[in-house]
Amino acid sequence: MEYLLMIYSEESSWNKLTPSERQQGVAAYQAYTESLKKAGALVGANRLQHTSSATTVRLVDGKPQVLDGPYSDSKEQLGGYYLIDVPNLDAAMSWAARCPGAAHGIMEVRPIWTASAEAPSA
Numbered sequence: 001m002e003y004l005l006m007i008y009s010e011e012s013s014w015n016k017l018t019p020s021e022r023q024q025g026v027a028a029y030q031a032y033t034e035s036l037k038k039a040g041a042l043v044g045a046n047r048l049q050h051t052s053s054a055t056t057v058r059l060v061d062g063k064p065q066v067l068d069g070p071y072s073d074s075k076e077q078l079g080g081y082y083l084i085d086v087p088n089l090d091a092a093m094s095w096a097a098r099c100p101g102a103a104h105g106i107m108e109v110r111p112i113w114t115a116s117a118e119a120p121s122a
Contacts, residue, residue, distance in 0.1 A: 002043060002085050002112035003092035008076035009105030011050055028100040036084060041095065047080040076105055083112070 017025065036042035056067040082099070086092050089111070096107040 001088065001092075002083060002114075003089070004108075004110050004112060005082040005084060005092065005096045005099060006078055006108040006110065007080045007082075007099065007101035007105060008108065009079050009101060010075055011077045011079055013104065025100065032099055033082075035098070036082065036095065041084045041086050041091075043083040043085050045080070045082040048078060051077045079105070 014022070014025075033042065033045060036045075051069060054069055056069065058065050058067075080101070082095075084092060084095055086095065089109070092109050092111075096102060096109045099107055101107055
């Protein structure tokens, strides 16, 4: 089953790191990504640009309303994700706990809803 591991962290914290700490952070993510590949669990992954580059679109009275910036204003921002394919939620949570993002932010684990799956309940 596919799960999306979403990495939420305070994006301004990266700028507070020393060059050495940044190198360590990049190396940790590279090692984690390689572990997912070796396990055959990685479907896709990407880092997102800063929230200042986000655009929010919603319909108001049937017309698109476009706003600069992310939908929510919170301490942590969605900074990246891993799409993984693992047997169950326990395996997905185990991978989320191993992600470097878990040490400096929050990991949200969400199953992917497929068209062949039953409609989700409200």
